[in-house]
Amino acid sequence: MSAPAPRPYRSYVYAYPHKTAYRPLTGRPELAALWAGEPKDALSLYAHIPFCEVRCGFCNLFTRVGAPDELTTRYLDALDRQATAVREALGDRDPVRFATAAFGGGTPTFLTAAELERLCDIAEKRMGVDLRAVPLSVETSPATATADRLALLADRGATRLSIGVQSFVEAEARAAVRPQRRADVEAALGRIRDTGVPVLNIDLIYGIDGQTERSWRVSLDAALAWRPEELYLYPLYVRPLTGLGRIKDPAAADRAWDEQRLRLYRYGRDHLVAHGYEQVSMRMFRRADAGPAGPDDYACQTDGMIGLGCGARSYTSALHYSFDYAVDMREVRSIIDVYTETEDFSRAEHGYGMTGPEARRRHLLQSLLQAEGMPVAGYEERFGSSPFADFGPDLARFEGYGWLDADAPSGLLRLSPEGLAHSDGLGPELFSAAVRAAMAAYEAK
Numbered sequence: 001m002s003a004p005a006p007r008p009y010r011s012y013v014y015a016y017p018h019k020t021a022y023r024p025l026t027g028r029p030e031l032a033a034l035w036a037g038e039p040k041d042a043l044s045l046y047a048h049i050p051f052c053e054v055r056c057g058f059c060n061l062f063t064r065v066g067a068p069d070e071l072t073t074r075y076l077d078a079l080d081r082q083a084t085a086v087r088e089a090l091g092d093r094d095p096v097r098f099a100t101a102a103f104g105g106g107t108p109t110f111l112t113a114a115e116l117e118r119l120c121d122i123a124e125k126r127m128g129v130d131l132r133a134v135p136l137s138v139e140t141s142p143a144t145a146t147a148d149r150l151a152l153l154a155d156r157g158a159t160r161l162s163i164g165v166q167s168f169v170e171a172e173a174r175a176a177v178r179p180q181r182r183a184d185v186e187a188a189l190g191r192i193r194d195t196g197v198p199v200l201n202i203d204l205i206y207g208i209d210g211q212t213e214r215s216w217r218v219s220l221d222a223a224l225a226w227r228p229e230e231l232y233l234y235p236l237y238v239r240p241l242t243g244l245g246r247i248k249d250p251a252a253a254d255r256a257w258d259e260q261r262l263r264l265y266r267y268g269r270d271h272l273v274a275h276g277y278e279q280v281s282m283r284m285f286r287r288a289d290a291g292p293a294g295p296d297d298y299a300c301q302t303d304g305m306i307g308l309g310c311g312a313r314s315y316t317s318a319l320h321y322s323f324d325y326a327v328d329m330r331e332v333r334s335i336i337d338v339y340t341e342t343e344d345f346s347r348a349e350h351g352y353g354m355t356g357p358e359a360r361r362r363h364l365l366q367s368l369l370q371a372e373g374m375p376v377a378g379y380e381e382r383f384g385s386s387p388f389a390d391f392g393p394d395l396a397r398f399e400g401y402g403w404l405d406a407d408a409p410s411g412l413l414r415l416s417p418e419g420l421a422h423s424d425g426l427g428p429e430l431f432s433a434a435v436r437a438a439m440a441a442y443e444a445k
Contacts, residue, residue: 005401006425008258009235013369013427015313016362019325021352021438028347029319031089038304038316040090042099045129047079047119048309049103050336051110053143054179065329072111074340075309076118082308083126085345090306098129099303102137106311109144113152120156127306132157137199139164142180145188150195160199160230161192168222169215172208176236182222189226198291199229206264207236207257213267220271229290232283233268235261235424265421279371282423310339314348317359321351331445358432359383360390365430369423373405373414387413394430 011018051067067075090096101123111119123129137160138153145163153161165185167173173180192200202223206216223231269279277285305315313322324335354362360383367374379387388395395413398404403419403426419426431439 003397005403005422006429007254008262008422008425009237010425010428012234012237012424013365015320016365016427017320017352017358017431017435018439019313019322019350020442021435022320022322022325022350023352023438025319025321025348025351028349030347031086032091032346034316034319034321034348035090035304040094040096040304042097042303044303044305045098045101045123045127046305046307046312047101047103047108047123048307048312049075049105049108049111049119050309050311050332051075051105052107053110053141067110071336071340072115075336076111076115076122078340078342079119079308080122080126081343082345083122086306086308087127089346096128098127098134098306100135100137101129101131104137104139106139107141107144108138109140109146109149109153111149113146113148116149116152117156120152122308127308135159137162137201140188140192142185142188145191147191147194150191150197154195154197158195158197160201161195161197162201162203162230162232163188163192164203165189165219165223166203166205167208167211168219169211172211172215172219175209176205186222193226200226201230201232202226202228203232203234204268205234205236206268207261211260211264213264216264216267217271220268224272224275227287229287231272231277231285233265233272233285234283235265262421269421279420281370282420310336315354317354319348319351319353321348323349325350326445328445352435352438356383357390358435360385360387361430361432364391365427368413368415368430369427371415371420373408373412376411376413391430397429398426 051072052065054065087096103119108116108119120131124131134157136156136158138158139162140150141164145161150161166176166178168182168185170180170182189200189202204219204223265282269285272285273279276288278288280286304317305313307314307322310323311325313320323339326332326335352358360379363379363382364374364387367379374387376387383390395404398419401419401422403415403422405414405416405419408414415423415426
């Protein structure tokens with residue numbers, strides 16, 4: 001008798017390993033040594049701005065509310081110093097080219113237009129990113145998507161603006177501790193469309209307490225009215241503030257919530273597909289007739305990433321590294337304060353070594369969670385082994401759950417629709433024992 005499938009909503013795996021597996025690095029290795037032998041002709045730049053005007057009830061990101069005492073100025077000063085040190089570490093022996101860029105957070109548009117211009121200058125003048133020649137994605141919120149900020153970003157080359165709406169139903173927004181008026185959300189969307197930036201992405205959340213197919217459709221249709229090029233549908237990962245919290249049996253609460261989220265996911269997926277959207281991953285849907293946002297030859301499975309800011313990660317083939325991580329507001333403030341006071345950014349502080357087996361896991365995981373799947377030949381060419389030899393028991397288990405697409409073309413390892421629906425159950429199944437142990441030993445702060 002086969003074991004039951006894992007719960008469908010265990011954790012959102014957007015990177016491997018999670019930062020809770022990172023630890024202080026012995027000897028604090030020099031960045032110049034870490035990057036010396038790395039390919040640097042198709043890098044990604046990510047700048048992290050850890051400020052928001054309000055902290056949503058579902059948020060566990062590295063961010064703080066507000067920025068008193070010119071904190072944003074001091075943060076950008078530190079970001080400038082870090083960028084200078086990182087670019088020096090990359091060197092000029094081999095060509096250094098950035099293929100894509102993103103500003104995230106937090107909320108990057110918490111910064112003023114003048115501060116956003118400085119952020120763009122840091123990316124261009126310090127790091128050498130041609131923002132007008134590569135895809136540039138910027139996250140925003142209804143309250144901070146002001147005309148002057150958006151105009152500045154459009155002028156500096158933004159190709160994608162992503163706005164976290166979460167719900168167009170005001171009662172649901174309040175339940176998620178995301179106070180906002182629909183009229184303000186619609187006005188912000190209008191301002192984004194007025195910029196002419198080619199890609200609008202709208203984030204929505206399902207699984208909010210009291211949310212039904214009918215109310216979920218209200219949000220879906222309100223978003224579709226703007227014909228966004230992209231839509232992200234995120235499951236809620238914080239227990240509802242009421243409703244399920246009143247159920248005495250936690251197991252029953254979990255089962256009921258899982259059923260609600262799966263039901264709403266399938267409804268949203270089918271609704272978007274019926275309206276001309278293609279599913280890219282469990283979360284991402286792209287309008288079928290939307291043109292490309294620009295040249296993009298960056299591949300997250302193989303190419304390096306440079307992270308700037310105290311919540312950003314950087315990836316080399318041998319090491320993933322960042323700064324300290326926290327969720328508690330006091331701890332986040334402390335880490336940001338330490339970052340702004342740092343003068344020497346030439347060394348890596350916290351991280352996790354990506355050995356051969358871990359690199360294989362990451363490649364399989366990040367490829368498999370995309371709807372297009374993973375060409376087996378590409379994996380074999382990179383690692384000199386077969387994914388079926390390296391992960392045979394895992395893949396056999398996924399096949400037993402019905403998570404693998406039996407009708408995929410020969411040579412393509414791809415999830416079935418049911419596998420995509422269970423991406424947040426499948427992803428953690430591929431974590432190594434070492435990563436699981438490190439995450440379990442992490443002391444939350």
